Amino acid sequence: MNAQPRSPAQAWLSPDGLLEELSGGTPWLLVQDLDGVCMELVHDPRRRLLDPDYLRAARQLEGRFAVLTNGEHDGSRGVNRLVEQALAGVADPAAEGLYLPGLGAGGVQLQSPHGRVTHPGVSQAELRFLAAVPAWLHAALEERLPPLLPPPAQEHRTELIAAAVLDNPLSPSLNLNPLLAAIGGEVGRQQDLQALALELMESLLEQAASAGLGESFFVHLAPNLGRVDGRERLKPADPDGSGTTDFQLMLRGALKEVGLLVLLNQFIQRRTGTAPLGGEFHVRNAPHDHAGLLELCRSHIDPTQMPRLVGVGDTITSQPAGMGGGWLRGGSDRGFLTLLQELGESFGTANRVVLVDSSGGEVDRPSLADGRLAGLSDPEDPLRIDTTMAGGPRQYIRWFRTLAARQPPEGPQAGRAS
Structure with a gap:
């Protein structure tokens, strides 16, 4: 009923x-x-x-x-x-x-x-790929983040990156909240930061495909606005809220x-x-x-x-x-x-x-x-x-x-x- x-x-x-x-x-x-x-x-x-x-x-x-x-x-x-x-x-x-x-x-x-703790159905090749992701994210943010941070935040960049990169064994992630707090209420910078995070996660999917793991992972966005063509839709920052803050590389399933x-x-x-x-x-x-x-x-x-x-x-x-x-x-x-x-x-x-x-x-x-x-x-x-x-x-x-x-x-x- x-x-x-x-x-x-x-x-x-x-x-x-x-x-x-x-x-x-x-x-x-x-x-x-x-x-x-x-x-x-x-x-x-x-x-x-x-x-x-x-x-x-x-x-x-x-x-x-x-x-x-x-x-x-x-x-x-x-x-x-x-x-x-x-x-x-x-x-x-x-x-x-x-x-x-x-x-x-x-x-x-x-x-x-x-x-x-167990992780049924996860392969050793997938675990090895995931283990290398946090270091790659650190390096990528060190290179790409500076133009998006206001001058007062530049001197704390390394600390901010350390807080933002989550070295989760099965779902390495970017949590933008520390970076968004450093940016403040500048919506344009917030949206640029979201775009960078999404670009980095999509690059990881491409790397996985090149390693023969093209069907192993997907990118989870939280919060999101549902799915389009099998991918989650980013919720852009606006004056009323920060939108998507978490970008997680996750195993399919x-x-x-x-x-x-x-x-x-x-x-x-x-x-x-x-x-x-x-x-x-x-x-x-x-x-x-x-x-x-x-x-x-x-x-x-x-x-x-x-x-x-x-x-x-x-x-x-x-x-x-x-x-x-x-x-x-x-x-x-x-x-x-x-x-x-x-x-x-x-x-x-x-x-x-x-x-x-x-x-x-x-x-x-x-x-x-x-x-x-x-x-x-x-x-x-x-x-x-x-x-x-x-x-x-x-x-x-x-x-x-x-x-x-x-x-x-x-x-x-x-x-x-x-």
């Missing part, structure tokens, strides 16, 4: 109402983004902070909670370093299972609560919507002992389109085994398309939230989409404060927001801790068929 469309501003289910729903007996899985949801957005990702009480609540929800992020667990900039920092001198996250379980790098980096099915497959396997999509299912051997993903679930998952899904994100975009009419919709959380909603409609489960306001951090993002969702959604948006957290990550963490406190422990084989 299809849900009736409603205005995106009418988030009819309060956070407390969602807590009540999840206190019933129906099995559920909460799938959550990280940056902007349980952490404030900052210009330099190295200054992100995690709440130790949030980490303990996540441990209480083991089996019913997983992260799904385009960031990474491991590496010098990974979320695991933030976990260790938050618990330093208090707990050993590996021993106590306090790392965040789920998928990083868009779905190719799988982690257990005890910090065991590393799409959050595909990762959602990996987490769903694992959830059902834990409860029943059987993985309906196969024991070797991962993002690189899965369909990469919504129709194919939905059909895969319909043909392989018993409706009686389908849990209620709750998706939590912060990054969706929508803006008028201009003279042609319609809307340009994107955002790194839109795909998995939309698929989660479609699965609910297809299987008759009360899946919920939760949007957290990430505008309170250092990065320009549209606010939820007035309830209109301007810049995030639109009156014709097929993605319907069920619950909003206008108080941002702090409100979400309070809600999450309450959710964990209300749940009885669930063993790894809870519900397993005898």
Whole structure:
């Protein structure tokens, strides 16, 4: 049964109402983004902070909670370093299972609560190519960046580049926020910087093709304005916001919507002992389109085994398309939230989409404060927001801790068929 469309501003289910729903007996899985949801957005990702009480609540929800992020667990900039920092001198996250379980790098980096990291389907040739990317980006920016920086920022160029180049093992990236802060409000320079970042990432795709890895990677832009001809559309900086700030070289298949099915497959396997999509299912051997993903679930998952899904994100975009009419919709959380909603409609489960306001951090993002969702959604948006957290990550963490406190422990084989 299809849900009736409603205005995106009418988030009819309060956070407390969602807590009540999840206190019933129906099995559920909460799938959550990280940056902007349980952490404030900052210009330099190295200054992100995690709440130790949030980490303990996540441990209480083991089996019913997983992260799904385009960031990474491991590496010098990974979320695991933030976990260790938050618990330093208090707990050993590996021993106590306090790392965040789920998928990083868009779905190719799988982690257990005890910090065991694997990357199914990734080849050694791909790993070698990715390992060389950060040094290349450093050198390219040292050569190309000077004309784009105002004079006061020139003397800090090397430091700014070090902050902007993220040496993620599986998704090396450019985070423009430190550079945009140095540029200030000069929109022309901001747009030139975005153009340079995109040019560099496209050059990396060309290098990969020359190395025989032409089908291995794609460029993810966050936030974005959807896709055109299979490529994500850049959101230009304007006087109201910085637009696209993150440029990530990612492995093909590393799409959050595909990762959602990996987490769903694992959830059902834990409860029943059987993985309906196969024991070797991962993002690189899965369909990469919504129709194919939905059909895969319909043909392989018993409706009686389908849990209620709750998706939590912060990054969706929508803006008028201009003279042609319609809307340009994107955002790194839109795909998995939309698929989660479609699965609910297809299987008759009360899946919920939760949007957290990430505008309170250092990065320009549209606010939820007035309830209109301007810049995030639109009156014709097929993605319907069920619950909003206008108080941002702090409100979400309070809600999450309450959710964990209300749940009885669930063993790894809870519900397993005898």
